[in-house]
Amino acid sequence: MGAKKKLKKKIKALKAQLKTAAQPAQGNGVLVSPLAPVDFPDLPAIKGVRLATTAAGVRYSGRTDVMLAVLDPGSVVAGTFTRSATRSASVLDAQTKIAGDGTEGAAILVNSGNANAFTGAAGVASVNALSAAVSQKLGLPATRVFTSSTGVIGEPLPHDRIIAVLDELTVGLSGAALQDAARAIMTTDTFPKGSSTTFEIAGETVTISGIAKGSGMVAPDMATMLVYIFTDAKIARPALQSMLSQQTDRSFNCITVDSDTSTSDMVLLGATGQADMPVIDDATSEAARAFSDALGKVMLDLAHQVVRDGEGATKFVEVSVSGARSDADARKVAMAIANSPLVKTAIAGEDPNWGRIVMAVGKSGAEADRDRLSIRFGPHLVAFQGQVAPSYAEQVGAEYMRQQELVIGVDLRLGVGAATVWTCDLTHRYIDINTDYRS
């Protein structure tokens, strides 16, 4: 197609979009991701946890940008963090504090709009000022105050604006504010993210409710994500930490939007112990397994929601690799596919271009034998033993790619290693969002 014809086609498409843009959108004028869940789920309050949000004007105007969560005395907190070598001050601070076994209660203060990352000594000072202010306001040791910041990197955090609203926040604390909290921590997110489950341990109902933010700069090692999960389960801190780490590897570390990893991200899990159950102190006990499974379910749901809100995403893609020499090799292959710009643009174009999958397998660094490789799109076997499958018709693949939820399956037929990761496509809207001056 000639350049002129292409441009005319694009203008036509944009004019059509312009019409759609008049439809209901988020408060900030951004369209909601087409992959968003229909509704925000019902998030039951957690005994021993109260939250509040407000607008501190850190960067955004006309929306909430700060949330405070307060956990009653007796609570324990576990955490997992970005592995970035250029972690932000609040991440480094939280990593130090998380190891402490304090049971005086805890507070989590989060702002959006400014990540307070790569801000040198000023960044450390901001974290200390916020911790001290919350500590004083709530009568908690500063070592039990966790802070997170998300947004622009490299600009000093105007922490005074946050301290100025602490009174308002403490007055407003309520068990019912989880959805508001999910909104206050959003940056480029187009919908708030929450998930919850209830289950029984020793005949007693236990609840886990969590919220998350993240839509770009998302890749394993935690990515641009902030996740806060609360439960009334009664769990010793080491067991809680062990289960959180394990489930992070299976959820948030298995998603990628753009292969980029943030400097700021963390998952905090607070357990108030207010459910009437025997304490779990062995991470391998039956009760622990029940808790860990339920936790994993909530975390995977939140992780999938982050992918569904991937910047510019129009397709939700599961990449499932089997038959690798090892699980590590399978993961390498899955991530190479999920991060490949050529694979992701082909998906955006609804092109069943399995040649690009082969390319990604080849570059992954994992052991692969071209002539053993099979590829499937959903239920359709596309390639078998290194060439197009005899049963495959291009039209079937093209039809399949039109779906909004896709599965790419790769079988290396070399061993029993397997891995599944989740990603989205790479579209014009990703470029729009990220070429905008200082998003």
Place this chain on the structure above:
Amino acid sequence: MGAKKKLKKKIKALKAQLKTAAQPAQGNGVLVSPLAPVDFPDLPAIKGVRLATTAAGVRYSGRTDVMLAVLDPGSVVAGTFTRSATRSASVLDAQTKIAGDGTEGAAILVNSGNANAFTGAAGVASVNALSAAVSQKLGLPATRVFTSSTGVIGEPLPHDRIIAVLDELTVGLSGAALQDAARAIMTTDTFPKGSSTTFEIAGETVTISGIAKGSGMVAPDMATMLVYIFTDAKIARPALQSMLSQQTDRSFNCITVDSDTSTSDMVLLGATGQADMPVIDDATSEAARAFSDALGKVMLDLAHQVVRDGEGATKFVEVSVSGARSDADARKVAMAIANSPLVKTAIAGEDPNWGRIVMAVGKSGAEADRDRLSIRFGPHLVAFQGQVAPSYAEQVGAEYMRQQELVIGVDLRLGVGAATVWTCDLTHRYIDINTDYRS
């Protein structure tokens, strides 16, 4: 900015582009990259090398898509190849042949439009059929016939169409056809790529002339590139191979367009030995160093041209990292920056978003200390010791980013490791090109 306002702005921009699109374009209707050199360079013929091109209709119509190069008896050939685990049949074939020390002459047959990759037994049969046909036509052993294919992956190569034009090719062989050859091997390239240099060894003028193709699926480990370099220098094969491998690491393995690596790519270097000079058989001799330097110059020029033709590129970016613990660490950091979609979209948006550079340093896996890190944009020191440099004004960075050629400098201040790589920005046009059904 609201969604409607954004769309209106975009339509306006596209309408402006539409005007420009009326300007002179390539024969295939594609606009030439704004980073293209003004002219194709003058490529002197190489004594002992003849070339020819024609249109075999492998996939494209209305353009040449096959080239044949024939090297006189006495020539030696060296090669470097993609490290993809799913290498194409012609790459595997050439890797076997390249080790042979045959001096009966050599032939190189290249087609564009179809990569003959992941085509199983049919792919091997195509390579063998093409080798046999050229061997018979030219009276050369089949072990001295190298083939390359570039284009779509996973579809059988219609090699009969190429064999059908071999007569025409052999009749048309000429020393002057290097520019035509550079055109015939193009796929999504918007301009043909050539480079040449002449220098003296032992008082005798020696010439190196090379051509290359490649504009997407370009990343270290050779990428979607085909490169053919010819020289009249007299060099023993082991020394030639050693110099080619070394210069590949400094040129083609230091560029990246989209982090994707092709299954098909190779660099072949043929030396005819027809210059009147003593043979170079020691890769560390003075004459060898002179040759290697000249070869490196041609290869780096070709590598830069590949980046300048990066799909959708509007900026040519050098990423220079110093002060790393090791050269390997420096390379990790440089590649993490050069491959980051967030860095590349910020550059496309002319946003001096150094926070994203920090992010990329952090995720690279190399040792880094946030509080020792310095970043510069060209001559402007942006960040120093982990925070914005006192002398830096945002406006200076914004002004700098408007240039077409950019340098991003990172100093880790941990050691003496250094690396430089080259990349381009990530734009809407990259998405256009790659979401097109089966490009």
